[in-house]
Amino acid sequence: MTDLPPFTSVNLLTGFLGSGKTTLLKRLLADPSLADAAVLINEFGETGLDHHLVERIDENMVLLQSGCVCCTVRGELADAIRDLLSKRDRGIVPPFRRLVIESTGLADPFPVLSTLKADPVLRHHFKAGSVITTVDAVNGMRSLDTYLESNRQAAVADRIVVTKTDLVPDTERLIERLRRINPDCAIIDVRDPALSVDALLADDGCSRGNQSQSASGFYCEESLDVTDAEGNPHSARFRSFSISVDRPVDWTAFGIWLTMLINRHGEQVLRVKGILNIAGEERPVAIHGVQHLVHPPVHMEAWPSEDRRSHVVFIVDGLDPGLIKRSFEAFTLVKRAADGGPRREARDEEPMMVGIGG
Numbered sequence: 001m002t003d004l005p006p007f008t009s010v011n012l013l014t015g016f017l018g019s020g021k022t023t024l025l026k027r028l029l030a031d032p033s034l035a036d037a038a039v040l041i042n043e044f045g046e047t048g049l050d051h052h053l054v055e056r057i058d059e060n061m062v063l064l065q066s067g068c069v070c071c072t073v074r075g076e077l078a079d080a081i082r083d084l085l086s087k088r089d090r091g092i093v094p095p096f097r098r099l100v101i102e103s104t105g106l107a108d109p110f111p112v113l114s115t116l117k118a119d120p121v122l123r124h125h126f127k128a129g130s131v132i133t134t135v136d137a138v139n140g141m142r143s144l145d146t147y148l149e150s151n152r153q154a155a156v157a158d159r160i161v162v163t164k165t166d167l168v169p170d171t172e173r174l175i176e177r178l179r180r181i182n183p184d185c186a187i188i189d190v191r192d193p194a195l196s197v198d199a200l201l202a203d204d205g206c207s208r209g210n211q212s213q214s215a216s217g218f219y220c221e222e223s224l225d226v227t228d229a230e231g232n233p234h235s236a237r238f239r240s241f242s243i244s245v246d247r248p249v250d251w252t253a254f255g256i257w258l259t260m261l262i263n264r265h266g267e268q269v270l271r272v273k274g275i276l277n278i279a280g281e282e283r284p285v286a287i288h289g290v291q292h293l294v295h296p297p298v299h300m301e302a303w304p305s306e307d308r309r310s311h312v313v314f315i316v317d318g319l320d321p322g323l324i325k326r327s328f329e330a331f332t333l334v335k336r337a338a339d340g341g342p343r344r345e346a347r348d349e350e351p352m353m354v355g356i357g358g
């Protein structure tokens with residue numbers, strides 16, 4: 001333990017919903033120089049890195065193939081970091097030298113950064129490293145137009161990685177916009193071969209050597225409204241909830257239902273992500289939707305746990321979760337009726353559990 005530096009560097013990886021944070025993190029973790037890092041994923045649902053898991057340390061903490069410790073934050077961020085620190089001190093987790101925190105897509109990065117500074121224990125063990133923000137070339141402009149959180153994430157960044165550049169003809173206007181929000185920030189195309197762990201996480205060249213600098217360097221357009229029309233905090237409009245289905249899902253029916261939902265409510269359905277048990281398929285299928293964009297489904301290598309149910313998580317803006325639940329049920333019933341089965345029985349025989357959480 002003696003060879004550990006007095007302060008462990010903390011990098012924040014932030015970016016709006018579905019902008020490619022986890023995808024970038026997986027790529028970074030493949031680099032051997034991050035083998036002695038710990039990763040904290042502060043997001044709804046599973047870590048998304050479960051198939052890299054080699055050992056479970058406890059309910060929230062796993063050891064990845066790279067040797068890196070990965071935890072899911074289920075409560076307060078400071079508690080999760082303190083727990084990690086204590087496990088490092090007791091030798092329960094490897095002696096990590098860097099901590100990477102992936103925030104939720106709706107996180108205001110400011111409180112995340114100030115957590116380290118405000119906490120009486122953590123401030124003596126950690127120092128702020130670079131903040132990396134992913135901005136999605138497909139939806140980035142609209143997210144900046146609509147959501148304060150997206151502006152804050154770009155404003156606080158030391159490095160912005162523009163993702164999904166393979167899906168758009170050019171990113172000129174988006175980059176111009178980002179430069180106006182954060183003039184000093186390095187803006188890197190995710191396809192740039194120069195994008196590396198060093199380029200993103202190195203502390204040198206980082207515009208903020210400590211958290212107070214990050215606070216003073218913060219920029220946000222004054223004209224942006226933090227409350228909605230009813231005067232509620234901006235984020236009060238967002239709801240996240242999940243639909244879990246016990247029986248295998250009919251891929252065609254699901255695809256049509258999701259397409260209809262996105263066509264009709266794409267602007268309000270900010271994020272859909274799920275793991276599906278598809279009828280006739282051995283392996284699970286991961287699905288990702290980001291506003292109007294639905295990414296190609298991916299066959300996962302294996303189920304991440306014993307749970308073989310399908311789970312779909314939604315993050316919506318001002319849309320009634322009940323509406324999505326009802327349309328899902330209705331679509332299932334129509335499909336069953338078309339198959340010749342009586343509607344009521346189909347529903348009773350094959351229960352669908354719908355959980356709505358905050």
Ligand SMILES: Nc1nc2c(ncn2[C@@H]2O[C@H](COP(=O)(O)OP(=O)(O)OP(=O)(O)O)[C@@H](O)[C@H]2O)c(=O)[nH]1
Nearest residue numbers: 016017018019020021022023105163164165288295
């Ligand atoms: N074509 C393309 N797809 C990408 C790129 N980066 C990410 N994706 C896809 O975008 C979807 C969302 O990516 P994630 O990495 O899960 O995004 P995230 O920011 O971690 O999502 P949340 O944690 O839900 O906010 C997935 O289907 C990815 O495969 C990219 O550069 N190009």
